[in-house]
Amino acid sequence: MRFKDVFSIMGPSMIGPSSSHTAGAARLGMAARQASGEQPDEAEIIFSGSFAETYVGHGTDLAVAAGLLGFAPDDERIRDAIALAEAAGMRLRFGTELRPGGHPNTVRFALRKGGREATMIGCSIGGGNVEIVGVDGFDVKFSADCPTLLIDHRDVAGTIAALTEIVGEAGINIRAMEVDRQSRSGRALTVMELDDDASPAVMDRLAELAQVERVRLIDLDGEERT
């Protein structure tokens, strides 16, 4: 069944006008915020496809800014989110680009804070649901509808076993997982989609592994924690 329960029909509660172009866009903004691990000082937001054509009328820009501030899709501050972001010291730049063959509702983020830059590419696939297809140059594919760990590490033998052992010992079930690397023995990213919330203790244990550089949590419906 594509639709699992009554609340996938009745709901979500959201700020209009469009579940894909507004509610989904807000979720993508929040995913980008969490993927960068912090509130950025500078955000470059590039729309393509139908997003590029209609983002002003649908408030997609406001919704993305709201997500970058950590607002939920039904937060009435979405309407003022660009002004609120600027007031919070976040510089926003919106643009458009062509992405031949890409999903019609795609947005690319480049978020900067200090000397660091994080990038994310995501699509809004309908009904407020999203799909993340790129993080920091790695190819990924996850829905962000469950707690999701992004683990940056070096490509070293035994890493996947070490990561899954820690998660498994904590009694957390992994519902899906993928690994992408830049080069052999180079930088790699593991994405773990979880059935249960990952506690700070589990994230700390993962981060303590010698080959792990950083652990980030994407949890759009939970309390924010990075």
Add this chain to the structure above:
Amino acid sequence: MRFSTLAELSAQCREASKTLGRYMIEEQARESGKSEDEVFGQMASYYGIMKEAVRRGTTEETKSRSGLTGGDAKRVMAYRGSDEPSLGGDASAAMAYALAVSEVNASMGRIIATPTAGSCGIIPGVFVSSQERFGWSDEQMVEGLFAAGAIGYVIANRSFISGAEGGCQAEVGSAVGMAAGALTELRGGTPEQAVHAVGLALKNSLGLICDPVGGLVEIPCIVRNGFGAVTALAAADMALAGVRSVIPSDEVIGVMKDIGASMPEAHRETAKGGLAQTPTGRAILSELRGKGGRS
């Protein structure tokens, strides 16, 4: 869920001597592992948001960000106050409330997607106006929303509920069917009658394309929500009077899927056909593109 067709849903309700709404509360609790109170509470909070959207849309400014729409619900309210609407006061209220919620949506207010944002006015329009008219409690209305959700669950899984997939018949059409079935039950109809109301209503929107001007959820979406609320009242009345959907409702849902699947892409939310490509629709689009280029 233990049902996947409306025939199964109504047979299971009859067997258990339960309303569609009551049955769906129990099914939702079972499926989600949450208590009935918890799932009821979530829907009750949604009904509160629907009522607030009706209030805002009938009393406050609702100009959309594009500037294309807003204020139509207030126009209908004012007309009802000064003249005798051809629909009569009650159906006219349902229409005004549906316009109101759709305008709140277009002006970036808070709504509940039922089943989508584009069709978010129909169920609140029918429910809030009927509650005022018949004096029903909030608890009855929330149970009615579960009935609407049970019907929508079947439609969504056996056909479509998004305009991009199945055209406007899938969004506004589904919402009208959901509202009609739920209203039939709220007024004392049997599960069988509620299911007939769904089929009767859906037949009236088969083939309706999704052709939003400028790609925005405004023209013709908002007025179609107003019309949709009125159609839901009509379908419920027919079903309560004993009119049957000769083509069973599940078969109507099936044909909605077939029609949606064969609908050209131009008529599925792309703004490449229909009203969006009329001379005026195109002029509006190019004006919006001018505004959109402020990046």
